[in-house]
Every structure is written in structure tokens, then in C-alpha cells.
Amino acid sequence: MIKTEEKTTVKKIENGTIVTPKGFLAAGVHAGLRYEKKDVGAIVSVQPSSCAAVYTQSSFQAAPLHVTKESIAAEQKLQGIIVNSACANACTGEQGLKDAYEMRTLFAEKFQLEPHYVAVASTGVIGELLNMDKIRKGIQNLKPGNDQSAAEEFQTAILTTDTVMKTACYETVIDGKTITVGGAAKGSGMIHPNMATMLGFVTTDAAIDSNVLQEALRSITNKTFNQITVDGDTSTNDMVIVMANGMAENAPLTPSHPQWFQFYEALKLTCEDLAKQIARDGEGATKLIEVQVNGAKTKEDANKIAKQIVGSNLVKTAVYGADANWGRIIGAIGYSGVEVNPDKVDVSMGEINMLKNSQPQAFDEEAAKTYLQQSQIVITVQLYEGKENGVAWGCDLTYDYVKINASYRT
Amino acid sequence: MIKTEEKTTVKKIENGTIVTPKGFLAAGVHAGLRYEKKDVGAIVSVQPSSCAAVYTQSSFQAAPLHVTKESIAAEQKLQGIIVNSACANACTGEQGLKDAYEMRTLFAEKFQLEPHYVAVASTGVIGELLNMDKIRKGIQNLKPGNDQSAAEEFQTAILTTDTVMKTACYETVIDGKTITVGGAAKGSGMIHPNMATMLGFVTTDAAIDSNVLQEALRSITNKTFNQITVDGDTSTNDMVIVMANGMAENAPLTPSHPQWFQFYEALKLTCEDLAKQIARDGEGATKLIEVQVNGAKTKEDANKIAKQIVGSNLVKTAVYGADANWGRIIGAIGYSGVEVNPDKVDVSMGEINMLKNSQPQAFDEEAAKTYLQQSQIVITVQLYEGKENGVAWGCDLTYDYVKINASYRT
Numbered sequence: 001m002i003k004t005e006e007k008t009t010v011k012k013i014e015n016g017t018i019v020t021p022k023g024f025l026a027a028g029v030h031a032g033l034r035y036e037k038k039d040v041g042a043i044v045s046v047q048p049s050s051c052a053a054v055y056t057q058s059s060f061q062a063a064p065l066h067v068t069k070e071s072i073a074a075e076q077k078l079q080g081i082i083v084n085s086a087c088a089n090a091c092t093g094e095q096g097l098k099d100a101y102e103m104r105t106l107f108a109e110k111f112q113l114e115p116h117y118v119a120v121a122s123t124g125v126i127g128e129l130l131n132m133d134k135i136r137k138g139i140q141n142l143k144p145g146n147d148q149s150a151a152e153e154f155q156t157a158i159l160t161t162d163t164v165m166k167t168a169c170y171e172t173v174i175d176g177k178t179i180t181v182g183g184a185a186k187g188s189g190m191i192h193p194n195m196a197t198m199l200g201f202v203t204t205d206a207a208i209d210s211n212v213l214q215e216a217l218r219s220i221t222n223k224t225f226n227q228i229t230v231d232g233d234t235s236t237n238d239m240v241i242v243m244a245n246g247m248a249e250n251a252p253l254t255p256s257h258p259q260w261f262q263f264y265e266a267l268k269l270t271c272e273d274l275a276k277q278i279a280r281d282g283e284g285a286t287k288l289i290e291v292q293v294n295g296a297k298t299k300e301d302a303n304k305i306a307k308q309i310v311g312s313n314l315v316k317t318a319v320y321g322a323d324a325n326w327g328r329i330i331g332a333i334g335y336s337g338v339e340v341n342p343d344k345v346d347v348s349m350g351e352i353n354m355l356k357n358s359q360p361q362a363f364d365e366e367a368a369k370t371y372l373q374q375s376q377i378v379i380t381v382q383l384y385e386g387k388e389n390g391v392a393w394g395c396d397l398t399y400d401y402v403k404i405n406a407s408y409r410t
Numbered sequence: 411m412i413k414t415e416e417k418t419t420v421k422k423i424e425n426g427t428i429v430t431p432k433g434f435l436a437a438g439v440h441a442g443l444r445y446e447k448k449d450v451g452a453i454v455s456v457q458p459s460s461c462a463a464v465y466t467q468s469s470f471q472a473a474p475l476h477v478t479k480e481s482i483a484a485e486q487k488l489q490g491i492i493v494n495s496a497c498a499n500a501c502t503g504e505q506g507l508k509d510a511y512e513m514r515t516l517f518a519e520k521f522q523l524e525p526h527y528v529a530v531a532s533t534g535v536i537g538e539l540l541n542m543d544k545i546r547k548g549i550q551n552l553k554p555g556n557d558q559s560a561a562e563e564f565q566t567a568i569l570t571t572d573t574v575m576k577t578a579c580y581e582t583v584i585d586g587k588t589i590t591v592g593g594a595a596k597g598s599g600m601i602h603p604n605m606a607t608m609l610g611f612v613t614t615d616a617a618i619d620s621n622v623l624q625e626a627l628r629s630i631t632n633k634t635f636n637q638i639t640v641d642g643d644t645s646t647n648d649m650v651i652v653m654a655n656g657m658a659e660n661a662p663l664t665p666s667h668p669q670w671f672q673f674y675e676a677l678k679l680t681c682e683d684l685a686k687q688i689a690r691d692g693e694g695a696t697k698l699i700e701v702q703v704n705g706a707k708t709k710e711d712a713n714k715i716a717k718q719i720v721g722s723n724l725v726k727t728a729v730y731g732a733d734a735n736w737g738r739i740i741g742a743i744g745y746s747g748v749e750v751n752p753d754k755v756d757v758s759m760g761e762i763n764m765l766k767n768s769q770p771q772a773f774d775e776e777a778a779k780t781y782l783q784q785s786q787i788v789i790t791v792q793l794y795e796g797k798e799n800g801v802a803w804g805c806d807l808t809y810d811y812v813k814i815n816a817s818y819r820t
Contacts (some may be wrong), residue, residue: 058744060752091740093753093769126737127770163805209420234745236737313723314815327536330501331614334468335644343503359503360537399809405724406731 009172011178012273014170016153018043018095021180022247025146028153031138033086033124033131040138041157042107043201044080048117049245050207051074051078052214054221056238065239071104074116076210078243082107082134082350083158085186086124106139111236121199123160123237138232151184158186158199161404164281165312170266174259177250178256179206181266185274187230189280192318199321200225200240200274206263207246210255215255215284216264217242224271227303227392228280229311242267279393280376284400288376289319293390295383301338302383302390308336309379310394319377320396324368326354329379346382419582420676422683423590426579427561428453431552431590431615432657435556438563441548443496443534443541450548451567452517453491458527459655460617461488462624464631466648472500473510475531481514484526486620488653491611492517493568494545496534496595500646509540516549529607533570533596533647534738561594566645568596571814574691578683580676583668587660589616591676595684597640597691610635610650610684617656618663625665626674627652637713637802638738639721640692682699689803690786694810698786699729703800705793711748711802712793718746719789720804729787730806734778736764739789756792778787 012043019026028041053072072078082103089096100120108115144150155165166185171178187198217240225240247254253263280288291310296302309315312332318325326347331339347355350371352363361410371377429436436694438451464480465475465557482488492513499506510530518525554560565575576595581588597608628651635650656662663673690698701720706712722742728735736757743750757765760781763772781787 004658032782057743058741059748059750060740060744088737091737091765091768091770125735126740127765234741236741236744250447317815320812323817325535327498327501330470330536331468331644331646332472334466336648338469340469355501355537358501360501397815399812401723402727402730402807402809402812405727405807407733 010170010228010269011172011264012269013169014182015148016180016182017148017167018154018182018184018201019146020152020169020204021203023047023205023245024203026150026154027142027144028157029138031084032086032134037159038153038157039085040135040142041083041154042080042144043203043243044111044144045243045245047245048077048079050096050210050213051076051241051243052210052217053239053241054217056381058234058236060091060236061089062122062237063096064089064122065237065323066097067100067104068119068121068239071116071119078118078119078241079109079113080111081119081121081241082139083121083199084130085158085160087122087128087130088124088126088237089122089130090126092127093201095129095321102132103135106136110139110142119241120355121237121239123158123199123292124347126236127307148282149201155184158184160186161283162186162281166274166277166281168267168408172262172266173304174253174262175250177248179248179250179263179266180204181270183270183274185278188242188276196287198235198238198278200271202240202242202267202270204242204244205246205248206244206253207248211242212254213242216267220268220271224268224275227307228275228279229307229392229394230279235406276393279301279395282395283404285395286375286394286398287319289394289396290329290376290378291392292378292380293383294381294388295385296388297386298390300400302388303392305336305338305381306390306392308332309394313397316394316397319372320398322369322372324349324365324372329381330355333381340383340385344384348380350378420580420672420679422679423579423581425558426590426592427558427577428564428592428594428611429614430554430579430592431613433457433615433655434613435554436560436564437552437554438567439548439551442544443494446530447569448563448567449495450552451493451564452552452554453466453564453613453653454521454554455489455653455655456535457655458489459653460488460620460623461486461651461653462620462627463649463651464627468644468646470501470578470646472498472532472647473502473506474499474532475647476507477510477514478529478531478649481526481529483617487527488529488651489523489527490517490521490532491529491651492549493531493609494540495568495570497532497538498534498536498538498647499532499540500536502537502539505539509542512542513545516546520549520552527649531647531649533568534644553601554770565594568594571693572596572597572691576684576687576691578680580679582672582676584663584672585660587658587662589658589673590614591680593680593684596686597688608648608688610644610675610681612650612652612680614652614654614677615653615656615658616663617658618654618661622664623652623654626677630678630681634678634685637717638685638689639717639802639804640689686803689805691815692805694808696785696808697729697806699804699806700786701790701802702788702790703793704791705795705798706798706800709798709800712798713744713802715743715748715791716800716802718742719791720802723807726804726807729782730808732779732782734759734764734775734782739791740765750793750795754794756805758790760788
């Protein structure tokens with residue numbers, strides 16, 4: 001997928017973060033919700049920003065999502081985001097909603113923002129109330145900065161069972177102005193987004209209207225965050241927010257702009273990069289699995305099959321064990337709900353073709369084992385039904401996934 | 411669910427098997443497809459029987475399913491079933507189909523049956539051809555009997571990663587005649603039936619027309635085999651077959667018979683019993699999980715939510731770890747695709763209420779832990795949306811599931 005980077009003039013910024021775009025600051029502190037890890041983070045823009053957001057499709061949307069939706073509905077502008085980890089503030093009734101509003105108010109007061117310019121996000125255990133004393137102190141201690149360490153403080157504060165920080169940054173030149181897109185994300189378990197993923201925060205200095213940004217985010221989310229799965233479980237708190245503060249001083253971007261695709265691509269690559277980082281860091285994972293499905297009738301079919309394969313516990317355990325058990329891939333295609341011609345399917349792992357026109361191919365088991373021992377596995381399926389392609393990302397299923405999840409709360 | 415047994419006059423026969431109904435024989439031999447376990451089994455009726463069957467909804471239905479469908483289509487009668495384990499004969503192209511037909515012919519010749527009275531079933535690795543030399547010898551060595559040991563030989567021959575045999579038997583008296591229903595099944599991984607489950611074989615001496623039997627089986631499958639899940643993966647080979655040879659000499663049963671419900675219940679209890687045995691013996695499982703969903707708008711909604719909860723990797727690992735993490739149950743309800751009122755849900759584990767009207771309840775964590783350490787866990791959800799109920803069964807997700815599946819072929 002990264003090939004598009006070369007076709008367009010979108011450049012990856014190594015070590016770039018959410019504060020690389022002009023006019024954004026970040027912070028993260030240890031408020032004490034967790035034993036020692038940072039647990040409250042914030043992003044602030046120097047001026048109100050256009051914004052876009054996508055949310056979990058769960059019926060049980062957590063309290064912070066209600067507050068964030070209300071904030072955005074007011075003017076479709078955001079200037080700050082306050083996030084806590086350790087407690088999801090989900091299934092917490094009226095008190096939970098009150099607490100989420102209080103987080104918004106405290107943060108707005110601290111940084112002298114309009115409350116409806118503030119988004120709230122939480123992640124962690126469901127069904128427990130926030131310790132508001134700790135949240136209050138945490139917010140008071142936030143000291144936003146625009147350097148690498150400030151970004152890392154934020155990136156750390158939003159993590160739960162994640163083992164690494166997730167960040168990505170891309171830039172492109174439009175109308176002679178350098179436009180930068182930066183992102184941070186968290187997510188490791190309960191990852192099977194239907195609409196957005198766990199928590200994703202994207203900043204950009206592009207000038208763009210909120211409505212246009214929202215359209216772009218929705219389209220990109222379907223190709224990136226919605227195409228990853230760790231365990232098939234969708235959270236109550238998933239949310240992706242983009243803020244665009246316009247400080248790059250380009251003419252406002254719309255799809256009719258001749259360089260629109262560059263912006264779209266920079267935003268997409270940022271989201272895809274974060275999505276893959278989340279998949280690779282799936283709970284207990286040792287490998288990133290990418291599934292390419294080609295030759296489908298529709299893009300939806302291709303994406304659906306790709307996600308079904310990468311979500312199969314049997315495929316995931318086979319990859320963990322470096323066992324080239326392609327029958328499980330066929331199994332997953334078979335129950336994806338998409339009609340395919342069962343007599344005309346190719347399956348490959350890496351460069352090794354295992355099934356051609358649904359006929360098993362002789363292949364070198366040792367070479368396959370060696371391939372499957374790598375840290376990034378690509379499975380390719382050709383359906384010969386049409387011209388549409390799709391891709392999905394996931395990870396292997398390991399002993400450590402079970403270990404982590406058998407005792408998450410304790 | 412077993413309470414219905416008392417309301418009706420359906421009796422469980424302890425140690426009953428597929429040969430308990432009159433006129434059925436069984437056999438199992440070691441043909442050498444596996445290193446030492448029996449791997450070819452057969453059921454024979456002394457006379458042609460009415461029959462019914464349900465099959466996997468996978469697009470990649472294995473060769474034996476094609477042959478079995480063709481057999482049944484001819485006259486809707488069966489007299490024998492030949493089964494092998496170790497090799498699924500799926501994704502094996504024309505040679506695979508030829509082999510499945512040959513299994514049918516060899517078996518028909520050996521027992522002097524019409525070929526179209528023979529069903530064929532296979533289970534095991536996908537994408538490998540049957541070793542027909544071994545199958546031929548195995549069929550020649552079959553010596554059907556109608557005692558416990560003959561039934562156990564069959565029950566063993568059909569297993570793959572299963573750790574125990576699955577059998578069930580119920581009887582009822584209709585029109586003064588004792589009618590017996592016996593069943594055997596296999597299934598441990600790749601269990602998430604859409605239509606039938608792994609392999610299930612049910613015998614009965616009831617007199618009943620094939621069409622009526624088919625309707626009953628379809629209805630019962632939706633409430634039993636289709637409501638279990640081990641790992642969310644649906645096989646290419648799932649099949650449930652019922653043979654009814656009429657030797658009980660009752661007047662043919664139809665839904666308008668005053669005692670129809672007794673037969674339906676005996677068949678349902680046999681299927682439910684087998685389904686629960688499969689769930690309990692899920693790969694690596696240590697616990698049977700039953701999820702009851704009450705107060706749904708429709709039966710479909712209730713079943714869908716129940717299956718979503720019992721299929722959640724996060725719920726399964728929490729049960730394994732005896733962690734009363736009810737938030738994951740809420741998570742699963744939330745993404746089930748069924749609209750529920752998020753402010754009015756109760757969740758209990760055993761007798762311990764954890765959520766009431768979506769408000770977390772204080773409960774004794776130690777008591778919950780003790781409850782979750784039992785070998786059978788019941789999770790109950792009340793939605794207050796309507797009057798329909800549903801139930802699903804599954805198992806916990808453990809280190810051993812990963813271990814078994816990381817190296818199945820090797």
C-alpha cells in the first residue's frame with residue numbers, strides 16, 4: 001500500500017508526531033489512575049480547528065463519546081482533546097456522564113477554551129466510575145509542549161495493554177504550502193472496529209472545512225482502521241478524531257482541488273500507518289498479518305473476505321505456529337458470506353503459491369515455515385470474480401493473548 | 411433447558427447410543443489414515459430409512475457433501491453412512507469427488523446396499539487427497555454390531571482433535587410404542603456452525619416421513635447445533651444426518667399427531683445434548699459456557715446476542731481466568747448488531763447480579779471468582795425489550811487452544 005507514496009508526493013516524516021503539524025501542543029501526566037504509567041493526556045491547538053470524528057457502532061457508547069459528539073455538534077470546531085486511560089467510563093450511568101462533562105469543563109477552564117471546543121476520550125475497564133479527584137489533579141498538572149518529549153508523554157498516557165506507542169506523520173506540498181498530518185493511537189485488545197478504532201488522534205495544519213474533512217475521514221476509516229482486527233471484539237469507546245487548524249495557510253481544501261488527492265493520501269497513510277501499528281501490537285501478538293484479496297466483484301466483498309481471513313482464530317494460530325495451513329484460509333473465505341466460485345481461487349503466503357484455481361499446489365514446506373517465521377506475513381487471495389481489491393490487517397493469536405486477557409482486571 | 415424433559419415424557423437413556431434405537435448397527439476400524447486411532451466408521455440400518463440432513467453454509471463444501479446430497483436426492487432414503495476422520499477431502503478437486511464416490515460404492519458393495527442409500531462424511535485436514543488404499547482396506551474390515559462396543563468404535567473413529575466421545579440417547583412412548591433417538595457427534599475446533607455443525611449422526615426407530623423429519627431437523631438445528639461456537643470458524647465439512655428406520659412401528663409421525671411434541675423433544679434433546687458436549691470439548695476448553703438471553707424482541711435477536719457473547723474471545727478468556735469482567739459481556743451485546751436499549755440491561759453470572767438496569771451492582775468478587783472456577787458457567791442477560799429468549803453454548807479460550815492450533819498439521 002505504501003507504493004502510492006511514490007506516485008504522489010506524500011512523504012513520510014520519520015519521528016513525526018501529533019505536534020509536528022504547526023500549532024499543536026501535547027501533554028501527558030501520571031494522575032494515579034494507574035500504578036505508575038502516565039494516564040491522562042491532552043492535545044491543544046493554538047487556535048480553534050476544523051474537526052471530524054468517527055465513533056464505535058456499539059449500542060453501549062461510553063459517556064465521553066456523548067460529550068464529544070455534543071461538543072462537535074455545536075460549531076464543528078475543536079481546540080483541545082482530553083484523554084484518560086485505565087477507566088473507560090462506560091456503563092457508568094448518569095454519574096459517568098456527569099464525570100465526562102466535568103472533565104470537559106476542567107480542561108476548558110485550565111486552558112481557557114470554550115467547553116464546546118473540547119473533546120473527551122477514555123479507555124480502560126468498563127463499568128467502573130472515574131476517580132475524579134485524580135482526574136482533577138491530573139488536568140491541573142498538564143503542561144503542553146510542542147517537542148518530541150511532549151508528544152511521547154501524550155502517546156504514553158493513552159495506552160492500556162499496548163506495549164508500544166503508535167505514531168505516524170506524513171507531509172505534502174499543496175499550493176506551495178507544506179501540509180503536515182500527524183497521528184497518535186492506542187489499541188491492543190477489543191480491536192475489531194466497525195466504524196472507528198480504539199482511540200486515534202490526528203492533527204494537521206491544513207486548511208479544510210469540517211464537512212469536507214468528515215467525508216474524507218469516513219472514507220479513509222473504512223479502508224484503514226475498520227480493516228484491522230485483533231480479536232473480533234468491538235469496544236464501547238472507539239473513536240478517531242482529526243483536528244485541522246489551518247496554520248499551513250493553504251487555500252481551503254475540497255475534493256475539487258487539483259491536489260486534493262495528496263491531502264487525502266497523507267491523511268490515509270497516517271491512518272493506515274497507525275492502524276497497522278495497532279494490529280502489530282495486538283495483545284500477545286508476535287506478527288503482523290496482511291491479507292490482500294484481489295479479483296472480487298466489489299470492494300466491499302474484497303474487504304469483507306480479507307477481514308474474515310485475518311480475523312480467523314484458526315488462521316491466527318496457524319501463523320503463530322508457522323504452519324502453512326492454507327485450508328483454514330479457504331475455510332474463512334467459505335463462511336465470509338460473500339459468494340465466490342469455489343473452483344477458481346488462488347491462495348499464496350508471501351511468494352509461495354499454495355492453491356491455484358482451487359487445486360492444491362506442491363510447495364516447499366520448509367520454505368513456507370521459514371517465511372511464516374518472519375514478523376510480517378502477507379497472505380494473498382485471487383478470486384477471479386472481478387477487478388476489485390481489498391486489504392485487512394491483524395496479528396497472530398498466541399499464548400500471551402490468553403494470558404493477558406484471562407486476568408486483565410486483576 | 412433440560413426442564414422440558416420433565417414436562418413431557420421424554421426420558422434420557424444413560425449409556426444409550428446410536429445403536430440403542432431398534433435396527434441400527436455401527437462399526438469403527440483403524441484404516442491407517444491416523445497413526446493409531448480408529449479412523450473409518452459406519453452406521454447401517456437393517457432396512458432403508460427416512461432421512462434428513464443439514465450441511466455447512468460454506469461456499470467450499472467438501473466432496474463427501476456433494477455425494478451425500480446426491481444420495482439423499484434420489485429417494486430421500488438412507489441405509490448406511492460411511493465416515494472417515496484425518497482427511498476432510500475438501501478442496502481436492504475432481505479426484506476428491508471421485509474418491510468420495512468410490513467410498514460410497516465400496517461401502518454399498520460391502521453391505522449390499524443401493525449406492526444411493528449411502529451417505530459419505532469426512533473430517534480432518536483440508537486440501538489433501540484421501541489415501542484410497544487405506545480407505546478400501548478399512549471398509550473391507552468393517553464389522554458392524556449393535557452393542558455398546560460397536561457404538562464406541564464408531565464414536566471413536568469419527569473424532570479428530572476431540573478428547574472425548576460424544577453420544578446421547580432419549581426415548582419416549584408414542585401410540586403405546588417406545589421410540590428411541592440416539593446420536594453420536596464429533597467436533598472440537600472450527601466450530602461455529604451456520605447451518606449444521608461438524609459431524610452429527612442421529613438414529614431413530616420412529617416411523618416418520620423424510621419431509622417431516624427434514625423440517626424438524628432444520629428447526630432443531632437452529633436451536634442446538636447452530637447455537638454453539640468454539641472459535642468462530644465454520645468448516646467446509648459440517649453435516650448432521652438423521653436416519654429413521656420406522657422399526658418402532660408407530661403410526662407415521664407428523665406435526666398434527668397429538669404426541670408430535672414428544673418426538674420433536676426427544677430429537678431436540680439428543681441434538682442439544684450432543685451440541686453441548688461439542689462445546690464443552692472445544693479445543694483446549696476447561697469450561698462449558700451457557701449464555702441465556704431473555705426479554706428480546708424476537709427469538710432471532712436473543713439467539714444472535716447469546717451467540718455473540720459466547721463467541722467473544724474476551725469473554726472466553728475472562729471465563730478461563732475466572733475474572734468476572736462483565737464489561738466484556740456488555741461489549742459483545744453492543745456490537746451484536748441487535749438494537750437494544752443501553753440503559754436497561756441486566757447481566758448475571760450464575761446467581762450473582764452484576765448489572766441491573768445498566769447500573770453496575772456491588773458484588774462479592776471472591777464469590778464470583780469461586781463461581782467462575784466451576785466447570786459449567788451460566789451467563790444470563792435480560793434486555794426488557796420483549797418476551798423472547800435464546801441460548802447459546804461455548805467454551806473458554808485457553809493456552810491449550812493456541813497450542814493445539816499452532817501445530818495441527820505437524
